[in-house]
Amino acid sequence: MRVAVIGAGVIGLSTALCIHEQFHGLVPSLELEVYADRRTPHTTSDGAAGLWQPYPSDHGNLQETLWNKETFDHLLRHLGSPAAKEMGLFLISGYNLFTQPVPDPSWKNIVLGFRNLTPKELELFPGYSHGWFNTALMLECRSYLPWLTERLRQRGVKFFHKKVESFQEVSGAGVDVVINCTGVRAGELQPDPELQPGRGQVIKVLAPWVKHFIITHDVESGIYNSPYVIPGSEFTVLGGIYQHGNWSEENSAQDHKTIWENCCRLLPALREAKIVEEWSGLRPARPRVRLERESVRRGHCQAEVIHNYGHGGFGITIHWGCAMAAARLFGSILRERQAAGPPRPRL
Amino acid sequence: MAAPKVAVVGAGLIGLSTALCITETCPSCSVTVLSDQFSPNTTSDVAAGILIPHTYPDTPIHVQKQWFKETFSHLFAISNSAEASEAGIHLVSGWQIFKNTPKQQLPFWSDVVLGFRPMSEAELQKFPQHRFGQAFTTLKCDCPPYLLWLEKRLKASGVQIYARKVADLWELHGEYNIVVNCAGIGAHQLVGDKKLFPIRGQVLKVQAPWVKNFIREGDGLTYIYPGIDSVTLGGTREKDNWSLSPDPGTTQDIFDRCCSLEPSLRGAQVVKVKVGLRPSRQCVRLQREVLSQGGVKLPVVHNYGHGSGGFSVHRGTAKDAAHLVGECIAALQGSSSRAKL
Numbered sequence: 001m002r003v004a005v006i007g008a009g010v011i012g013l014s015t016a017l018c019i020h021e022q023f024h025g026l027v028p029s030l031e032l033e034v035y036a037d038r039r040t041p042h043t044t045s046d047g048a049a050g051l052w053q054p055y056p057s058d059h060g061n062l063q064e065t066l067w068n069k070e071t072f073d074h075l076l077r078h079l080g081s082p083a084a085k086e087m088g089l090f091l092i093s094g095y096n097l098f099t100q101p102v103p104d105p106s107w108k109n110i111v112l113g114f115r116n117l118t119p120k121e122l123e124l125f126p127g128y129s130h131g132w133f134n135t136a137l138m139l140e141c142r143s144y145l146p147w148l149t150e151r152l153r154q155r156g157v158k159f160f161h162k163k164v165e166s167f168q169e170v171s172g173a174g175v176d177v178v179i180n181c182t183g184v185r186a187g188e189l190q191p192d193p194e195l196q197p198g199r200g201q202v203i204k205v206l207a208p209w210v211k212h213f214i215i216t217h218d219v220e221s222g223i224y225n226s227p228y229v230i231p232g233s234e235f236t237v238l239g240g241i242y243q244h245g246n247w248s249e250e251n252s253a254q255d256h257k258t259i260w261e262n263c264c265r266l267l268p269a270l271r272e273a274k275i276v277e278e279w280s281g282l283r284p285a286r287p288r289v290r291l292e293r294e295s296v297r298r299g300h301c302q303a304e305v306i307h308n309y310g311h312g313g314f315g316i317t318i319h320w321g322c323a324m325a326a327a328r329l330f331g332s333i334l335r336e337r338q339a340a341g342p343p344r345p346r347l
Numbered sequence: 348m349a350a351p352k353v354a355v356v357g358a359g360l361i362g363l364s365t366a367l368c369i370t371e372t373c374p375s376c377s378v379t380v381l382s383d384q385f386s387p388n389t390t391s392d393v394a395a396g397i398l399i400p401h402t403y404p405d406t407p408i409h410v411q412k413q414w415f416k417e418t419f420s421h422l423f424a425i426s427n428s429a430e431a432s433e434a435g436i437h438l439v440s441g442w443q444i445f446k447n448t449p450k451q452q453l454p455f456w457s458d459v460v461l462g463f464r465p466m467s468e469a470e471l472q473k474f475p476q477h478r479f480g481q482a483f484t485t486l487k488c489d490c491p492p493y494l495l496w497l498e499k500r501l502k503a504s505g506v507q508i509y510a511r512k513v514a515d516l517w518e519l520h521g522e523y524n525i526v527v528n529c530a531g532i533g534a535h536q537l538v539g540d541k542k543l544f545p546i547r548g549q550v551l552k553v554q555a556p557w558v559k560n561f562i563r564e565g566d567g568l569t570y571i572y573p574g575i576d577s578v579t580l581g582g583t584r585e586k587d588n589w590s591l592s593p594d595p596g597t598t599q600d601i602f603d604r605c606c607s608l609e610p611s612l613r614g615a616q617v618v619k620v621k622v623g624l625r626p627s628r629q630c631v632r633l634q635r636e637v638l639s640q641g642g643v644k645l646p647v648v649h650n651y652g653h654g655s656g657g658f659s660v661h662r663g664t665a666k667d668a669a670h671l672v673g674e675c676i677a678a679l680q681g682s683s684s685r686a687k688l
Contacts, residue, residue: 085557085614086614091473091560115464124438133484135440135560207432209435209436209437212559233557268427268431269428269430
């Protein structure tokens, strides 16, 4: 059985690994292939700071909250393992700041040590009247994606550095199941008006004295349009841009100014930080994640497609829960084939 | 008295911060710092510089708390300013963990640090051998940056800093009106204080920039303190051990103890091994003394013996010492006007 994963960002690689881990033993003929025109360090995932944190409000989407929890718990279990450093995984504490009272987030019991900020702590952040403190996780994709890639190569998964133009291109070549992890460009394979780019820009600086993440929120500007500072293992990421519908991957001087001024106001010592890099990326924004099966048929070609895209600005946060869900969908495809198809080796 | 000439002996954390406080409270003073050691070779440079107080058995708790509060709020303001990175001051959050629940669950400083609270069950799961813990956010002063920043501020205030080994405080009596003794462990020899003893500490400075939180075992023997350029792993507490040479067996033991608390440290490269002698005493010697020899008097202010708690109380004790210097000046001016009568 041939399975093609399209996309080698955090979603594509983790879904591939999840499926291979769960089904390789059951389906000895399983051949998994990953197709991508962009690989680490050039994917959208690579540009993200890597902080595990869902949006402050889940808008009642319990399914996504569960996937977030699954991801956090999965990563937490890996924290004490020798692989953690190679994965780019570590604990980090920090602050979420608000200009007005807000309800506790859906993830307050997922993260560690969640609490409200004390008045003395709020003195650090003039202009903000409320906030949260908690310990969460960082998963740096420039380490995690190579780690996933290595795990997949060791399992014999093949990688193809090419752009897939249509589902038929792979299904016509004999692939039985296509996993669509194409992120923001999923619309090129199948139009999806609900999928829009949520353009972001970040400045990477050297500021090793910063040990906490600081995420500010402004109800009027909307998510990610308020400054944030996220210290990584090498660089600190400064951000605070979210432009819905903007496809430009070019760095904007105006956005640079916005990020720099806002972050330096938040943390005056950042003025001394050396700027190392600037990057723009397109969050694959969608009202909800598209995670479902679809039979795609054209002429004699039929393929089962599992869609797994549209993770917005929380791909890293939700990735493992979605990979497991995609694997469950894959399992149901296998069961159907076993029931319907010619005799196969026992599943 | 025109411009009282004050000599501060010692250029570690206590000497430099005391000199600075003296320039602040007594702008007319001429202050000179004399020391045989400077950053990065002082005892202060070995320490991680984390603000978690040590308890001095013979100092009233309210005094220790006041010193800590003074120090914490002073550094809090710097950490929040544009000078934070140059001064080496930064906030850090983490956990103090105990294998057995301690009797004293609320230390005297719990309301001075930020967000102090017991650790949750989920947080404790990271430390399977530990039953109880406290989570909080505190400050860290990285050395050399902090000491170099103090030196810079001193020079900007017109303070002279000289390399000089002072073998006896009397050496200074002709040139200076008042001597401030911030010699740390050096006071054992300098003023013959037999109540002062070293508690030897060995630490490792490692490259582990992914470690963002501190972890400290309640007994203070094992700790992981992330700094700006390195993470400090410790440590030892060896009373009356004067050896400044790193011990390789101890290095391995510290590394293993820290890795058992934070497994990811196995991948960390050890950059440096350092040893410091904590200048320990039952209480900090913070007092005036008038030395007398052949009819000549020399006013001295002692400010040493901070042991494991130097960083946590340095600003508070420096301010008290500066206040005592003020008293010395008043006494000198009083006696000089009496001499005129």
